[in-house]
Amino acid sequence: MKKVRNSVRLPSPALLFFEDAIRANIDMAIKIAGSPGRLRPHVKTHKTAELAAMAMARGILKFKCATIAEAEMLARAQAPDILLSYTLVGRNAERLIELVLKYPHAKFSTLTDNLEVAHVLNTLAEKAKVKLGVFLDLDVGQHRTGIAPGPDAEALYAYLSAAPGLSAGGLHCYDGHNHQRDLRERQAAAAACYVIAADFRTTLLSSGLPVPEVVMGGTPTFPCYASRQELTLSPGTCFLHDYSYASSFPDLRFEYAAAILARVVSRNSVMGTFTIDLGYKGISADPKGARGFLPGYEDSVPVLQNEEHWVFTAPKKGLPSIGEEIYVIPTHICPTVALYERAHIVDKDGVCFTEWRIACRDRSIGI
Amino acid sequence: MKKVRNSVRLPSPALLFFEDAIRANIDMAIKIAGSPGRLRPHVKTHKTAELAAMAMARGILKFKCATIAEAEMLARAQAPDILLSYTLVGRNAERLIELVLKYPHAKFSTLTDNLEVAHVLNTLAEKAKVKLGVFLDLDVGQHRTGIAPGPDAEALYAYLSAAPGLSAGGLHCYDGHNHQRDLRERQAAAAACYVIAADFRTTLLSSGLPVPEVVMGGTPTFPCYASRQELTLSPGTCFLHDYSYASSFPDLRFEYAAAILARVVSRNSVMGTFTIDLGYKGISADPKGARGFLPGYEDSVPVLQNEEHWVFTAPKKGLPSIGEEIYVIPTHICPTVALYERAHIVDKDGVCFTEWRIACRDRSIGI
Numbered sequence: 001m002k003k004v005r006n007s008v009r010l011p012s013p014a015l016l017f018f019e020d021a022i023r024a025n026i027d028m029a030i031k032i033a034g035s036p037g038r039l040r041p042h043v044k045t046h047k048t049a050e051l052a053a054m055a056m057a058r059g060i061l062k063f064k065c066a067t068i069a070e071a072e073m074l075a076r077a078q079a080p081d082i083l084l085s086y087t088l089v090g091r092n093a094e095r096l097i098e099l100v101l102k103y104p105h106a107k108f109s110t111l112t113d114n115l116e117v118a119h120v121l122n123t124l125a126e127k128a129k130v131k132l133g134v135f136l137d138l139d140v141g142q143h144r145t146g147i148a149p150g151p152d153a154e155a156l157y158a159y160l161s162a163a164p165g166l167s168a169g170g171l172h173c174y175d176g177h178n179h180q181r182d183l184r185e186r187q188a189a190a191a192a193c194y195v196i197a198a199d200f201r202t203t204l205l206s207s208g209l210p211v212p213e214v215v216m217g218g219t220p221t222f223p224c225y226a227s228r229q230e231l232t233l234s235p236g237t238c239f240l241h242d243y244s245y246a247s248s249f250p251d252l253r254f255e256y257a258a259a260i261l262a263r264v265v266s267r268n269s270v271m272g273t274f275t276i277d278l279g280y281k282g283i284s285a286d287p288k289g290a291r292g293f294l295p296g297y298e299d300s301v302p303v304l305q306n307e308e309h310w311v312f313t314a315p316k317k318g319l320p321s322i323g324e325e326i327y328v329i330p331t332h333i334c335p336t337v338a339l340y341e342r343a344h345i346v347d348k349d350g351v352c353f354t355e356w357r358i359a360c361r362d363r364s365i366g367i
Numbered sequence: 368m369k370k371v372r373n374s375v376r377l378p379s380p381a382l383l384f385f386e387d388a389i390r391a392n393i394d395m396a397i398k399i400a401g402s403p404g405r406l407r408p409h410v411k412t413h414k415t416a417e418l419a420a421m422a423m424a425r426g427i428l429k430f431k432c433a434t435i436a437e438a439e440m441l442a443r444a445q446a447p448d449i450l451l452s453y454t455l456v457g458r459n460a461e462r463l464i465e466l467v468l469k470y471p472h473a474k475f476s477t478l479t480d481n482l483e484v485a486h487v488l489n490t491l492a493e494k495a496k497v498k499l500g501v502f503l504d505l506d507v508g509q510h511r512t513g514i515a516p517g518p519d520a521e522a523l524y525a526y527l528s529a530a531p532g533l534s535a536g537g538l539h540c541y542d543g544h545n546h547q548r549d550l551r552e553r554q555a556a557a558a559a560c561y562v563i564a565a566d567f568r569t570t571l572l573s574s575g576l577p578v579p580e581v582v583m584g585g586t587p588t589f590p591c592y593a594s595r596q597e598l599t600l601s602p603g604t605c606f607l608h609d610y611s612y613a614s615s616f617p618d619l620r621f622e623y624a625a626a627i628l629a630r631v632v633s634r635n636s637v638m639g640t641f642t643i644d645l646g647y648k649g650i651s652a653d654p655k656g657a658r659g660f661l662p663g664y665e666d667s668v669p670v671l672q673n674e675e676h677w678v679f680t681a682p683k684k685g686l687p688s689i690g691e692e693i694y695v696i697p698t699h700i701c702p703t704v705a706l707y708e709r710a711h712i713v714d715k716d717g718v719c720f721t722e723w724r725i726a727c728r729d730r731s732i733g734i
Contacts, residue, residue: 009458010458011457011458011731012456012459066675067675087632087633089379089644089690090630090692091375092630095378113633114689116690117689117690137633143635143640143671143678144633144673144676145632145676263457264456265453265456265484265512266504266511266512267481270515273510275511275512277453277456280651280652280653281702284652285647285651306511306543307411308433309512322481335647335652338648339705340730341729341731361708362708363708364378
C-alpha cells in the first residue's frame with residue numbers, strides 16, 4: 001500500500017484514490033476487452049465525473065449506471081452513450097424523461113423486464129416527443145430482476161421494437177451469480193450464460209427484430225466473455241478494485257486503487273486492543289465477514305465495530321501508538337465509496353494533490 | 368405505518384421523517400428524563416439542523432455528537448453547548464480548534480481517554496488562546512474506548528483540570544454493551560455501571576477536582592439512569608426509532624418516525640419473488656440479520672440484496688404489482704439516515720410538505 005506523503009493534512013477517515021493505479025486498471029480492462037469500444041463500464045463503483053473522464057480519455061465512450069443521479073453525472077461529464085441499467089417505475093420513470101430532455105447531447109437508454117414498465121415508458125416518451133432506447137433485461141440465472149427467455153420475453157422485445165416512443169436497444173444480461181473462485185469453473189458458468197443470451201438473440205434476429213447490442217459480464221466474468229465479439233462488457237469494481245475481489249478472484253490482476261486512511265484513537269493495554277476512527281459509517285458492512293483488510297496488521301482481529309469506531313486485538317508487534325495512521329483496503333469498495341462526499345487523489349509519488357466529488361452518491365443532482 | 372398522500376411525486380428510494388412522531392418522541396424523552404435540561408441527545412442518528420432545532424424549541428440546549436461535521440451543524444443551528452464525544456487525533460484535533468474559533472457563540476467540549484491526546488489538545492488550545500472543555504472518557508464496561516477507573520484515569524483527569532488550555536468537563540460514560548432485552552436485567556446492568564461512574568466521581572471530588580457533568584446512557588438505558596439527578600442523559604436513536612430498538616426493547620414506547628419509501632421494480636411468478644428498488648446503498652447492512660421490516664409483507668423473506676435491489680419471496684396474498692409502493696422500517700436507522708442527502712418530511716395528515724438536508728452525513732461542512 002502506497003503511503004501518502006502529505007497525509008498530515010488529511011482528516012480521518014479519508015477516502016483515497018490512487019491516480020496511477022486507476023489508470024493502470026483502465027488500461028488493463030481495455031487490454032482484456034481488446035479495445036475500448038468493447039467496454040461499457042459501470043460507474044456505480046466510483047460515482048465520479050473525473051474517473052469517467054479518465055475512461056473517456058482512453059476511448060471508452062459507452063457507460064452503464066444504476067440511478068438517475070449516476071446518469072446525470074455522466075451526462076454532465078459529456079458521456080455520449082449512457083445505459084441506465086435499472087427498471088424505473090413511478091416518479092423515477094418521469095425523471096428519466098426529464099433527463100433525456102435536459103441533456104440532448106447524450107444517448108440515454110434504460111431497461112425493463114416487464115410490459116407494464118414498457119407501456120409507461122412509451123407513453124411518457126411519446127408525450128415528450130422523444131425516442132427512448134430500452135434494453136430487455138434478460139435473466140441468465142441470477143434471478144434478481146430480468147425475464148427468462150421464452151415467448152413472454154419475445155413479446156416484450158417485440159413491443160420495445162414496435163412502440164412508437166421506444167427503440168429496442170438490445171439485451172442486458174447480468175450474471176452476478178457467477179462468482180466461482182476457480183477461473184475454469186467461472187468460465188464454464190459464463191459460457192452457459194452466454195448460450196442462453198446467444199440463443200435468445202438468434203431467436204429475436206430470426207424474427208426480424210434488430211438487436212443492436214448485448215451487454216454481459218461484471219468484473220469477475222467480463223474476461224470470460226471477451227472473445228465473444230458481438231458482446232459489450234460492463235465491469236465496474238475493477239477500476240478501483242477491493243479486497244473481496246482480490247481475494248476471491250486471484251486471476252484478476254487489477255491494482256488496489258482505493259483505500260481509507262484512518263487513525264488510532266484509543267489503545268487498551270489491559271484488554272490488548274486498539275481502536276481506529278473508522279466505523280460502518282465509513283466502510284461498508286456488506287458483505288458479511290471482515291469489512292476491510294489492514295496491511296501491516298494482518299494478525300489483528302476485529303472485536304467490535306460501531307458507527308465511528310473499530311476495535312481490533314493487538315498485533316504481535318505490539319499496540320500501535322495513539323494517532324498512528326492505518327490504511328484500510330475495503331472489502332467492498334462500491335458501497336464504501338458512496339459513504340464519502342469526496343475522494344482525496346494521490347499521485348504516483350504519493351502526494352495527495354486534489355479531491356474528486358463523489359457526485360452521485362446523492363440520489364438526485366439536478367433531476 | 369402512515370402512508371404518504373402525495374407519494375406520487377417522490378422518487379424512490381426516499382427517506383421519510385414523520386414530523387408529529389418526532390415531536391412525540393422528543394416529548395417522551397423529556398418526560399422520561401424529567402426535564403429538558405437533563406438531556407444531552409446525540410445527533411448522530413438524524414444529522415439534521417431541523418431536528419436539533421425542534422429539540423431546542425422544547426428546551427433541550429445541550430447536545431452530543433461524534434464528528435466535526437456534526438459539531439459544526441449544531442453550531443450553525445445555534446446550539447449553545449456541544450460535546451463532541453470522540454477522541455480527536457491528527458488533523459481532526461486541529462479542526463476542532465478551528466471550529467471553536469469560528470463559532471465563538473457555542474461552548475464546545477470533546478473527550479479523551481489518554482494523555483497523548485490531552486497534551487496535543489492543550490498545546491493547540493494554548494496556541495489558539497482558547498479554553499477547551501474536555502471530558503474524561505470513562506470505560507464502564509464496553510471496552511470500545513475509554514480508560515478504566517484507577518490511578519491512570521485520576522492522573523489524566525488531574526491533567527485536564529490543570530492544563531492551561533483545557534477545562535475538565537466531567538465524565539463521559541457510554542454503556543453501549545447494555546442491551547439486555549429484559550428491563551430488570553438492563554436496569555441491574557446499568558446500576559452496576561452507575562456505581563463505577565459514581566465511585567470515580569467521588570474519588571475525583573474528594574481530591575478537590577471539579578466534575579461539572581457526568582453523561583451516561585444511550586437510548587436503551589437512559590430511562591434506567593433518569594432517577595440519578597447528577598447525571599445528564601444522552602439518547603440518540605429514540606428520536607427517530609427503528610425496528611431493532613422497537614423489537615429489542617419493548618419497554619421503550621417511542622414511535623417509528625422514519626421509514627423508506629421503495630417501489631416494486633420486478634416480479635417473478637416462476638421464482639415466486641418480487642424485487643424492490645432498495646439496496647444496501649439505501650438501507651444499512653449493519654447489524655447482521657434482516658435489514659428492515661416491511662409492514663404488510665411480514666411473511667416475505669429476503670432472498671438477495673445488492674446495491675440497489677432487494678429480492679423477497681412472495682407474500683401469501685400474492686405478488687405485489689410493478690410500481691407498488693412499499694414502506695420499509697429500517698432495522699438500524701442511524702447508518703441508514705447517513706445514506707441519504709435529504710429526508711422528506713411528512714405532516715400529521717400524511718402530506719409530504721418539505722425536505723430536510725442530512726447536513727452532516729458529509730464529513731466536513733466548512734471545516
